[in-house]
Amino acid sequence: MQAIILAAGMGRRLGELTRDNTKCMVSVNGVRLIDRLLGQLATLSLTRVIIVVGYKGDELRQYIGHRYDGRLNIEYAENPIYDKTNNIYSLSMVKQQMTEDDTLLIESDLIFSDQLFRMILDNPYPNLALVAKYETWMDGTMVRMDSDYNIVNFVPKKAFNYADVDQYYKTVNIYKFSREFSCHKYVPFLEAYCSALGNNEYYEQVLRVITLLDNAELKALPIGNEKWYEIDDIQDLDIAETIFAEGDEMLHRFNYRYGGHWRFPKMLDYCYLVNPYFPTTRMKDELRANFDTLLTEYPSGMFVNSLLAGKYFGIRQQYVVVGNGAAELIKSMMEHVEGRIGVVYPTFEEYPHRLQPEQVVAYQPDPQTLSYTADDLINFYDEHPIDNLLLINPDNPSGNFIPMDGLLQLIEWAKQKHIRLVIDESFVDFSDDFEHNTLLRNDLLEQYDGLIVVKSISKSYGxxxxxxxxxxxxxxxxxxxxxxxxxxxxxxxxGEFYMQIFGKYEKDYMATCHRFIAERNRFGKLLQQIPYLRVLPTQANFFCCQVTDRYSSAELTKQLLSRFNIMIKDCDSKNGLKGRNFIRLSVRATEDNDRLIEAFHILAQ
Incomplete structure (x- = not known):
């Protein structure tokens, strides 16, 4: 078995990173792609490694030098017109060598798990393409296969159809060809294809022609959950460095993104807090049906959007302002706040981060239960005068909840004391009897104009x-x-259209909230069976848990991410919880929750 590495391309999309070097000289987490690849190949029994160079080929040869002597027999071939051709021509430079031995064909802009070479070599079938189930980040050649894993078609970019993505697999660009396959099929078709269509093509086009034969002899081998990434631009590089980071560095790379986890579709995200059951499929279908219009037309201004929000929540237009997420409104409001403000810690940090430290009058509840009542707040702030009081209800991250009678008591107290009362009820629709727990009512808002109610539509409504x-x-x-x-x-x-059509789906929304509460109760009972977790009661769409044994909160977070690709929130960074080993777990749909429970049990062994 020999290996052929295609490394002639210019990698223009990587900009300055490839100005003086070819793509495979780019570093991922401090290790150049070519070093990682050659290190992986050195663990195999190979007769030789042939590297096809072109752009900055001399620099690559010089860099590799003799560092792999005794481990790999490295040869070079050159594509002298790399700037006018594509990888089909690079492969044609070594077509004779392909007929001399079984071949591993590898593109040099890849980073992948060590396991992939073992998978393809240990599989007895002689002609294989490693493939991965289609995900949104993938670009380039796709394949379709039958039930016996025979590749029935290579799908180039121009033939890609989004309606067929459920059937697509992306080529990982690692192939195994037998000598016989190269001699009798691939190389003859390669020569004919280049002769007929030129050299500015991709070598997969030859495979596409071959799969049209009755007996193509080429199968796909899905890689499952094994890690890999193809690096074409700086965004790819950033994602690859995140996927292949380890320990604290991996956590750091995920955390500084503040979202965008859809770029990592295999990761199970237990940090971000959204309703797993809404919107319904029908509502999403209506949004999709209007996609073209919504994409190409301007939205309305604040007047119309306030009207829609008022209709959405059943309150007067003049009482409501719509934000680009609640965070935009929080920023605007908190920067307008004057005087001292009472804050319950731990809390959602977006609020106090907008304040000067001397403005904050902190209340810290019982350190074991993190629970408090309206009376607790009233008694404390009667003795510690404030101008404003912030309450997240249910609270984040504790899940503590003050029911309606307590809220009415707080509103009356605040009115008497002339205290502006800010209540964030972003999670209230997850509470028991949620239909009667909202403060978004004209009569309550009018009862005291110092009452401010904030609600994130993102969380409750998914x-x-x-x-x-x-x-x-x-x-x-x-x-x-x-x-x-x-x-x-x-x-x-x-967003505007979503608010406009919501009324048609309000009953569906109510049903999903009841469904969610049932799943939260089931999930909570399972969490209580984990021997190293102390689970706090909650009325939100998350659980706050203290890690009591075996791990610290940081260690457990790293174990779940590195071993199970599950991300949870380590609350050690939150004011009031530092060093106390608390974590926060969102509540997702049943299948996901069971996967997390299984991971917890494995970590208990």
Whole structure:
């Protein structure tokens, strides 16, 4: 068995990183791609490794030098017109060598698990293409296969059809060809293809022609959950460095993204807090049906969006302002706050981060239960005077919940004390009896114009990608200030249309909330069986748990990410929880929750 590495390309999309070097000289987490690849090949029994060079080929030869002597027999071939041809021509430079031995064919811009070479070599079938189930980040050649893993078609970019993605597998660009296959099929077709269509093509096009034969003899080998990435640009490089990072560095790389985890479709995200059961398929179908119009038309301004939000929540238009997520409104409001503000710690840090430290009057509940009542807050702040009080209800990350009678008590107390009361009820629709727990009511807002209610639509309604949130108050000066402070087009057309059609799906939404509560109760009972977790009661869509044995919160977080590709929230960074080994787990759908429970049990062994 020999290996052929295609490394002639210029890698223009990597910009400055390939100005003086070819793509395989790019480093991922401090290790150059070519070193990683040659190190992996050195563990195999190979007769030789042939590297086809072109752009900056002399630099690559010089870099490799004799460092692999005794481990690999490295030869070189050259594509002298690399800037005018594509990889079909690079492969044609070594077509004679392909007929001399069985061949591993590898593109040099890949990073992948060590296991992939073992998978393809240990498989008895002589002619294989490693493939991965299609994911949104993938680009380039796809394949379709039958039930026996025979490749029935190679699908080039121009033939790609999004309606067929469920049947597509992406070529990993690692192949195994027998000498006989190269001699009698691939090389003859390669020569004919180049003669007929020229050299500015891709070698997969030859495989596409071969698969049209009745007996193509080429099968696909899916790689399952093994890691790999193809690096074409700096975004690819950033993702590859995240996927292949380890320990603290992997956590750091995921955390600084603040979202965008759809780029890592195999990762199970237990950090971000959204309704797993809404929107329904029918509602998403309606959004899809209007995609073209919404993409190409301007959204409305604040007047229309406030009208829609008022209709959405059953409150007067003049009491509500819509934000590009609740975070936009929080920023605007908190930067407008004057005087001292009471904050319950631990909390959602987006609020206090907008304040000066001397403004904050902190209340810390019982350190074991993290629970508190309306009476607790009233008693504390009667003795520690404030101008404003912030309450997340249910609270984040504790899940503590003050029911409606307690909230009404707080509102009356705040009114008597002339304290502005900010209540964030982003998670209230996950609470028991949620239909009666909202403060988004005209009578309550009008009862005290110092009451401000904030709600994230992203969380309860499962649409974080739309970035929607509202702030409601009968304080007209505050509402007008925020409307002037934010952009006139702070909501896009997709978010506006979602608010417009929501009313048709409100009953579905209510049903999904009840379904969610049932799943939370089931999930909570399973979590209580994990011997090293102490689970706090919750009325939100997450559980706050203390890690009591075997691991620290940081160690458990790293174990879940590195071993199971599951990301949870380590609360050690939260004010009031540092060093106390608390974690936060979102509640997802049943299948995902069972996967997390299984991982916890494995870690208990």
């Amino acid at each position: 649409v974080p990608g739309l970035r929607l949130g509202i702030l409601a108050s009968a304080d007209s000066s505050l509402i007008q200030y925020i409307k002037r402070d934010v952009s006139i087009w702070n909501i896009n057309s997709f």
